[in-house]
Amino acid sequence: MKTALVVEDSAMMREFIISSLSTFSGIHSVEAANGFEALKLLPQNAFDIILTDINMPDINGLELLSYLKNHPSYRTIPVVIISTEKSEQDRRRGLALGAIDYVTKPFQPEDLQSVIRNVLNL
Amino acid sequence: MEKESAKRDFISEAEEILEELTGDIQSLETSIRRNNVRPDLINKIFRQFHSLKGISGMLGFEKISGFTHELENMLDNLRLGKIAVSQKVVDVLFQSMDLMHGMIAELIDEQTDGIDPGPVLRKVNELIQEEESSAQRNTFPGLDLDQQTLQSLTEYEEHRLHENMIQGAQLYNVRLVLDNATFDLELREISDLLNQHGEVISTLPSFEISAGPGKMVFRLLYGTGLTAEAILRKLGRTEITASSIRKETNQTGRVETLEEEQEPEKALETSLKSLSRTVRVDIQKLDEVINVIGELVITRAMVANVSRELIAAEGHSRLGITLSRVAVDLEKKLNELQRNVIETRLVPVGQIYHKLGRMVRKLSRETNKQVDLRFSGEDTELDKIMIEELSDPLMHIIRNAIDHGIESADERKKAGKPDRGTIRLSAFQRGNNVVIQVQDDGRGIQIKKVQEQARKRGLLPADRVPDIKECIDILFSPGFSSSDEVTELSGRGVGLDVVKKNISGLKGFISVSTEEGRGTMFEITLPITLAIIQALIVRTGETKYAVPMSSISETVQIENSNIHTVDRKEVYCLRDRTIPLIRISEVFQLPQNVRGERQYLVIVNVGEYSAGLVVDELAGQQEIVIKSMGEKLKNIPGIAGATEIGESKPVLVIDAESMVEEATHGRMRAG
Numbered sequence: 001m002k003t004a005l006v007v008e009d010s011a012m013m014r015e016f017i018i019s020s021l022s023t024f025s026g027i028h029s030v031e032a033a034n035g036f037e038a039l040k041l042l043p044q045n046a047f048d049i050i051l052t053d054i055n056m057p058d059i060n061g062l063e064l065l066s067y068l069k070n071h072p073s074y075r076t077i078p079v080v081i082i083s084t085e086k087s088e089q090d091r092r093r094g095l096a097l098g099a100i101d102y103v104t105k106p107f108q109p110e111d112l113q114s115v116i117r118n119v120l121n122l
Numbered sequence: 123m124e125k126e127s128a129k130r131d132f133i134s135e136a137e138e139i140l141e142e143l144t145g146d147i148q149s150l151e152t153s154i155r156r157n158n159v160r161p162d163l164i165n166k167i168f169r170q171f172h173s174l175k176g177i178s179g180m181l182g183f184e185k186i187s188g189f190t191h192e193l194e195n196m197l198d199n200l201r202l203g204k205i206a207v208s209q210k211v212v213d214v215l216f217q218s219m220d221l222m223h224g225m226i227a228e229l230i231d232e233q234t235d236g237i238d239p240g241p242v243l244r245k246v247n248e249l250i251q252e253e254e255s256s257a258q259r260n261t262f263p264g265l266d267l268d269q270q271t272l273q274s275l276t277e278y279e280e281h282r283l284h285e286n287m288i289q290g291a292q293l294y295n296v297r298l299v300l301d302n303a304t305f306d307l308e309l310r311e312i313s314d315l316l317n318q319h320g321e322v323i324s325t326l327p328s329f330e331i332s333a334g335p336g337k338m339v340f341r342l343l344y345g346t347g348l349t350a351e352a353i354l355r356k357l358g359r360t361e362i363t364a365s366s367i368r369k370e371t372n373q374t375g376r377v378e379t380l381e382e383e384q385e386p387e388k389a390l391e392t393s394l395k396s397l398s399r400t401v402r403v404d405i406q407k408l409d410e411v412i413n414v415i416g417e418l419v420i421t422r423a424m425v426a427n428v429s430r431e432l433i434a435a436e437g438h439s440r441l442g443i444t445l446s447r448v449a450v451d452l453e454k455k456l457n458e459l460q461r462n463v464i465e466t467r468l469v470p471v472g473q474i475y476h477k478l479g480r481m482v483r484k485l486s487r488e489t490n491k492q493v494d495l496r497f498s499g500e501d502t503e504l505d506k507i508m509i510e511e512l513s514d515p516l517m518h519i520i521r522n523a524i525d526h527g528i529e530s531a532d533e534r535k536k537a538g539k540p541d542r543g544t545i546r547l548s549a550f551q552r553g554n555n556v557v558i559q560v561q562d563d564g565r566g567i568q569i570k571k572v573q574e575q576a577r578k579r580g581l582l583p584a585d586r587v588p589d590i591k592e593c594i595d596i597l598f599s600p601g602f603s604s605s606d607e608v609t610e611l612s613g614r615g616v617g618l619d620v621v622k623k624n625i626s627g628l629k630g631f632i633s634v635s636t637e638e639g640r641g642t643m644f645e646i647t648l649p650i651t652l653a654i655i656q657a658l659i660v661r662t663g664e665t666k667y668a669v670p671m672s673s674i675s676e677t678v679q680i681e682n683s684n685i686h687t688v689d690r691k692e693v694y695c696l697r698d699r700t701i702p703l704i705r706i707s708e709v710f711q712l713p714q715n716v717r718g719e720r721q722y723l724v725i726v727n728v729g730e731y732s733a734g735l736v737v738d739e740l741a742g743q744q745e746i747v748i749k750s751m752g753e754k755l756k757n758i759p760g761i762a763g764a765t766e767i768g769e770s771k772p773v774l775v776i777d778a779e780s781m782v783e784e785a786t787h788g789r790m791r792a793g
Contacts, residue, residue: 010173012135016180036306039327039338043302054276055169058310063326066274071329084172086198089277097273106179106187 002048002120004029007038007064008082009056013105017051017082020109024122035059039067042074049120050079051103051112054090062093069098078119082107129229132181134484136226139170141480144219146170151212159207161282161321167215168197174222186225189239192246193218202281205252214249217242265293266367271326271343279324279343286321286345294350296342296364305338312357313342319356320346343367405506408467412654415460416747416766422456423744423768425449460745464651467507471549471558472500474513478547481517485524492542493528495520499549504556505651508628512558512648515621515632519560519644520545522618527564527642537639539563555630555672556650561643567636569593575602591730594634598622626779628652629670629762631728657746657775659767660724660737662706666773668746668765669735673726673778677740680721694723694734701725701734702785709760709781726778733785735776748775759784 004027008014011033018029030045032038035058038050050068054061061081068074081094081102091102101115116122146167153159175190196214199205224237262272262283275283286293296316300308313322323343330339346353350364429445436442475497486493504512528534528543535541546561572593576582581596588596596602600619625632630648649655649672656671684695685703692703703723707713723734748763749772755761762777 009169010177012131012177013173013180015131016177035327036309040302040306055165055172055278057166057169058306058313059325059327060274060276060279062274062276063324066270067327067329070270084176084194086194087277093273093276105176108180 002027003045004116005032005038005041005045005047005050006030007032007035007050007052007056007061009034009053013053016109017112020112021116023109023113024116026122027116027120035061035064038064042068047077049116050077051082052079054081054083054087054094062090062097065094065097065099080115080119128181132177132183133226133230134487135177136174136186136222137483138480139174140219140222140226141476141483143167143170145476147212147215147219150207150215151209154207154209154212161201161285162317164197164201164207165278168194168201171197183229185234185237185239186222186229189218189221189225189243192243192250196246196250199250201278203285205249211249214242214245217245262287267343270328271295271324271341274326275324275343282321282323283343283345286323289345291320291345291347292349293367294342294344294346294353294364295367296344296353296362298340298342298362299333300338300340302336302338305340309340315356316342316344316346316353319348319353320344403466405467408463411463412460413747415456415463416654418456419460419745419747420766420768422449422452425452427768460654464505464654467505467651468503469506469509470500471502471504471509471556472497473509474516475500475547477513478516478520482520482524482545485521489524491524491528491530493524494542494544496544496546497548498546502549502551502556503650504549504648507652508648511624511628512646515624515646516547516558516560518618518621520547523560523562523564523642527562527566529565533565537565551650552647555647558646558648559643560646561641563641566638566640566642567593567597567634568638572596590636594636597634598632629655629672629779631779633730652748654745654747656743657765658724658743659741659773660722660735661739661741662737663712665712666741666767666769667706667737668744668767668773668775669724669726669778670762670775671743673728675725675727675732677725678723680723680736696723696725696734699732701732703734703736704781704785705736706776709784726782728779728782731782731786733782735781746775 004021006014006017006029008017014031014033018031021027021029030041032041034056038052052061052064065079065081068077068079078100079098081091081099082105083091083094083102084105094102100119103112103115146163150159150163150167153163171190171194175187175194178190179187196205200207200211221237221239221242225239228234228236298309298312309325313325316322321344323345326341328339328341333339344353344364348356350366353364354362425445426449429442429449432439432442432445479495482493482495523545529537531541534543544563546559549556549558567590569588569590573582573588576588576596577584579602581599581602582588598618600617602617602619622632625646625648628648629652630646632644632646634642634644636642657668658671658674658677660667660669678696680694686693686695693700694703722737722740724737725732725734744767746765746767748765751761751764759780760777762775764772765775766772
């Protein structure tokens with residue numbers, strides 16, 4: 001069983017992502033409505049993958065990503081950015097900071113699923 | 123997600139977002155007028171439309187996603203400073219909101235071709251075309267910024283950093299070490315505080331071994347007009363450091379003239395102006411100030427007393443006259459001070475309107491009744507505390523109106539009314555009070571139904587046929603609910619009696635007028651503030667009391683020939699009305715004092731009920747601060763609290779509401 005952390009401030013979008021992940025029987029999703037919640041969940045769980053939105057209040061996805069990639073315990077967790085097609089620059093930055101892949105909103109469940117399949121070798 | 127339920131979820135989330143957006147766009151409009159537009163507000167509006175676009179896109183609602191996509195583009199340019207924030211933008215946003223509401227309605231009715239977003243889209247595109255050529259801004263040569271921070275900036279944050287530099291703000295790296303368990307709350311509090319004096323541009327959590335276990339380090343990029351010391355002072359904490367990241371600008375070796383030196387100062391001044399026009403204050407702090415003012419009012423009364431005594435003892439001596447002038451002056455200045463402090467506590471009633479609007483939409487969906495909520499008087503101001511306490515009672519009344527008042531569309535049609543019911547919420551000032559009315563155009567209070575229910579619950583003898591006034595009293599009595607079965611809406615075990623209690627807790631009162639078939643109106647009357655009130659000081663026997671002016675309609679000298687006894691109760695005939703009398707000594711079971719030759723009647727009103735308080739002396743009008751008498755004495759009927767009036771002993775403040783209740787309802791029970 002693999003555990004995924006979904007960080008997204010829109011409840012509806014979060015649900016959409018989680019339901020997209022639910023097609024994989026071996027993935028259990030944990031959700032965070034913002035970066036703070038994510039930071040609190042990190043020490044309590046061993047995540048196999050993190051999916052994060054970029055434009056969020058409090059802490060944005062890039063800041064979260066930067067923290068993860070500079071932290072000895074979380075450095076190796078693959079992070080997938082969920083961005084908008086509009087923010088090309090944000091996406092490039094995310095990849096530069098160490099994100100493994102990205103999905104562009106709006107996407108269909110299959111788009112996300114194929115990225116996850118690649119990242120987790122499912 | 124199943125499709126129908128996904129659609130339902132989308133509609134309710136979209137309506138919620140639109141509701142919030144309406145408030146945000148209104149705030150944006152106001153801030154444009156006041157020239158203090160907050161960038162994070164624009165970013166928030168962007169994020170909301172962004173959510174709408176994302177979700178509608180994924181669910182295949184193409185019309186909405188197509189439209190919000192264009193809007194998102196425009197807002198993206200706006201938040202990145204590529205187009206200017208203007209009234210034109212606000213107008214387009216409002217038009218877009220109307221369109222969004224229309225498109226959501228289409229979605230509900232499963233139509234697709236009623237609404238044409240074309241005209242608004244053209245305006246949106248015009249705005250996008252206005253894009254100002256913006257230079258590439260990837261580097262910040264003037265800043266001592268580490269790579270990690272720089273790389274973690276989103277495009278928007280980068281733009282905000284630029285704006286802060288252009289405006290001449292100081293830029294700091296604020297480092298915070300916070301507890302793992304509470305960092306989120308603390309950080310939000312700190313950011314709020316910092317945002318009052320500038321702008322937190324980015325918040326970077328960072329891993330540092332040196333912070334120790336159980337600790338979390340955050341680095342904030344902060345633009346402000348403050349110095350590093352002032353920042354630390356504002357935050358008042360020790361585990362924070364703030365260091366400037368602006369490199370010295372006069373490294374070029376150029377000799378600067380005085381005028382040139384003034385330039386950045388000027389820029390700094392404007393940036394300060396635009397960033398911190400308002401200060402958020404804990405309401406408790408204001409309460410403390412009010413308390414001190416209250417005590418000063420008493421001190422002033424003492425000074426006035428001394429001056430009177432001095433004049434009485436020594437005639438109009440220079441000292442006596444000067445002292446009395448000082449007292450008058452003091453009073454004027456204190457009044458001014460009081461007014462100013464009270465004004466800072468006042469907020470527009472419109473603040474709760476949004477919340478109510480959302481509720482009405484939700485309820486009308488749940489009950490399948492079409493209801494429009496109309497507002498007026500959003501700008502009417504009321505004490506912040508009152509506004510907060512008011513939202514539950516208002517919600518309850520509106521819930522009742524939808525549940526019991528507004529009829530189904532069929533029923534309405536039969537009655538010759540428009541399909542959609544209307545609830546009007548209006549607020550306005552009446553003298554020293556604020557009146558809030560909730561008016562529906564439903565079926566009105568049905569005497570028969572109330573009568574039936576009241577009998578069932580043993581609130582009414584079987585042979586008694588109540589009139590409408592009595593029906594309304596029954597509605598407000600504990601344990602009454604007019605619906606046969608407890609509905610999900612109103613039947614939450616809480617009745618109108620609680621609403622009434624809440625309102626009287628705010629020193630206000632509630633009244634109802636209704637017309638069968640036409641609708642019902644609840645009217646809530648509240649004092650503007652609870653902090654300081656005008657009171658009439660009265661004396662009966664040896665004891666003085668304070669009666670809030672807001673509940674007094676008039677005072678008259680008693681003529682004994684007008685006192686009669688009805689059902690063993692004293693009443694007074696005042697012009698063409700019969701008013702029950704209240705003798706304070708009887709209410710509080712004090713020894714009867716000898717009745718003075720002359721007595722007065724203080725007529726107190728609660729809604730349409732009145733009663734007359736019999737007193738021996740009217741000892742003048744004064745501003746008072748009501749203080750609670752502690753837990754044990756809190757609930758004594760007839761007493762609202764205690765206050766000081768500049769004499770040796772505190773006096774009790776009469777709670778007119780419960781006195782009148784006793785007088786009028788005691789009488790009704792006797793009948």
